[in-house]
Amino acid sequence: MKISTWNVNSLKVRLEHVCQWNESHAVDVICLQETKTVDENFPVEALTQAGFSMSYFGQKTYNGVAILARGELSDVVQGIPGYDDPQRRVLTATVDGVRIIDVYVPNGQAVGSEKYDYKLEWLGHLTRYIEQELANHAKLAVLGDFNIAPADEDVHDPDQWEGKILCSTPERDKFNELIGLGLSDAFRLFDQPERSFSWWDYRAAGFRRDLGLRIDHILISDELRDSCTGCHIDKEPRKWERPSDHTPVVAEFA
DNA sequence: ATGGCCTGCAACGCAGGA
Secondary structure (H helix, E strand, O other), rough: OEEEEEEOOHHHHHHHHHHHHHHHHHHOEEEEEEEOHHHHHHOOOHHHHOOOOEEEEEOOOOOEEEEEEEOOOOEEEOOOOOOOOOOOOOEEEEEEOEEEEEOOOOOOOOOOHHHHHHHHHHHHHHHHHHHHHHHOOOOOEEEEEEEOOOHHEEEEEEEEHHHOOOOOOHHHHHHHHHHHHOEEEEEHHOOOOOOOOOOOOOOHHHHHHHOEEEOOEEEEHHHHOOEEEEEEEOHHHHOOOOOOOEEOOOEEOO
């Protein structure tokens, strides 16, 4: 089984990218973020033709998440139960016996801003939700755009980014709280190239100069970890025409 | 050369991203 996450930064613009990537990778699950598509406009037909079942939770202009799966999706939950968040950022479903939680963590804009406070509060709600889900599902994966670079090795220039948004200690503490629930960062279970990033700024020729961050992650429960055989970032789609600023991350299981 | 973008919405710039 292969599961993946990809912040597409508008599914309308990136639909062809998703279909093309699917043809060469044939993953079982794709968690999408920033679909920026209302549910009435979700490209059901094209993705059905591509072989997917799907669940989506979108809104106008901003945010929006979706889960594409080869198998059937069941027990779908939209958002974080008990947390009345107008921003649509979380979608949960069970696929092939694995609980899949697709997350688009708020960006936070700048340390100390209102959006930063929202991000930290939001992460608190997410942590409590995942704790509950873990109690009910031994095979669980949280995939998505976490908007947190967990460690300095995930940052192209740690000195420049020190204490900044995506790298601040309170954000990293929240990430480590999630890990503390009994989750593993699948990417770090394996040897990886140095300077492994999943996002590069559109500005300043970020990709060409490899000025990236690793902020898209796949966190897996202990039971899934036992069968995890690999995890990698696929940089190829970032080289295509009109790319998303994020690349897919894939984890494989025996 | 030390900065350079992209998307959606609706308007002819803005908010937001990271």
